[in-house]
Amino acid sequence: MLSSVVIILMLLLSTAVHRLECFSVATLRANSMRMTKPRGRRARSTVTHLRAIKGVIFDMDGTLTPPGNIDFVGLRDSINSIARSDPNYAEIKSVEGRDVLEVVTMLSPDGKVEAGKVLKELEDKCRENMRLTEGALEVLQDLKSRSISAAVVTRNVTPSLKRLQSILNVHGITLNPMIARDTINERTGEPIPPKPNPDALRSIVELWGYDVSEVLMVGDSLQDDVMAANSANVKSVWINTGIDNATGTQHKEGNPDWTVGKISGITAILEDFNP
Numbered sequence: 001m002l003s004s005v006v007i008i009l010m011l012l013l014s015t016a017v018h019r020l021e022c023f024s025v026a027t028l029r030a031n032s033m034r035m036t037k038p039r040g041r042r043a044r045s046t047v048t049h050l051r052a053i054k055g056v057i058f059d060m061d062g063t064l065t066p067p068g069n070i071d072f073v074g075l076r077d078s079i080n081s082i083a084r085s086d087p088n089y090a091e092i093k094s095v096e097g098r099d100v101l102e103v104v105t106m107l108s109p110d111g112k113v114e115a116g117k118v119l120k121e122l123e124d125k126c127r128e129n130m131r132l133t134e135g136a137l138e139v140l141q142d143l144k145s146r147s148i149s150a151a152v153v154t155r156n157v158t159p160s161l162k163r164l165q166s167i168l169n170v171h172g173i174t175l176n177p178m179i180a181r182d183t184i185n186e187r188t189g190e191p192i193p194p195k196p197n198p199d200a201l202r203s204i205v206e207l208w209g210y211d212v213s214e215v216l217m218v219g220d221s222l223q224d225d226v227m228a229a230n231s232a233n234v235k236s237v238w239i240n241t242g243i244d245n246a247t248g249t250q251h252k253e254g255n256p257d258w259t260v261g262k263i264s265g266i267t268a269i270l271e272d273f274n275p
Ligand SMILES: [Mg+2]
Pocket: 059, 060, 061, 062, 063, 219, 220, 221, 245
């Protein structure tokens, strides 16, 4: 009698274990399906992003306007010379390796005035001689024909951007937005920090309403343009002009996604993304 009860209990226990195993396998399979499905969605989403550039942000000096128009070596030497005789030099410590615009902000009030004159003289002269880089107009017209947005971010000042826009107006090209080092952020009431700070790029991506992966930064400076793009997580094209345009920040160069020799080189890159 006792052995019969034991046998019945063992049979019931075996059935329960079998049901539990079946349930576990089914749950595992369901989880497995749930795990694989999102991976597929992510992959498709990434491919979609990689196939469309919706906006291009250009640097101005050396990119849309020809390299060499500004003597960056002479500018650095002039500002550093002012800094070495400035009362704040002890705070500035070593001007070697510092961003030239950062050095200006650290000068005494008199030093800022003197440095401002140097910058103004240089930028006024640059503005008078302003013209477009060979191939720049064709690139901008190509973007317009593809309905790709175009903007500009420069460490130069607003009057230089207005001069650039007046040149482009003749050809029906509009860059929007245009951000200079004196452009005021409407939210903060303060100037938008110049490249390599990424704030200008981030604000443009936000204004356009594009995904960050749909935007390209094009510039001739590894220290400023490419660094800003890297920090903003924006893809970048470095135009290697072979001209020293370093602004002073040593050992801080960005890593471009592409390197071209001329601005016309970005057309082939856009073809790959927007066939
Ligand atoms: Mg430049």
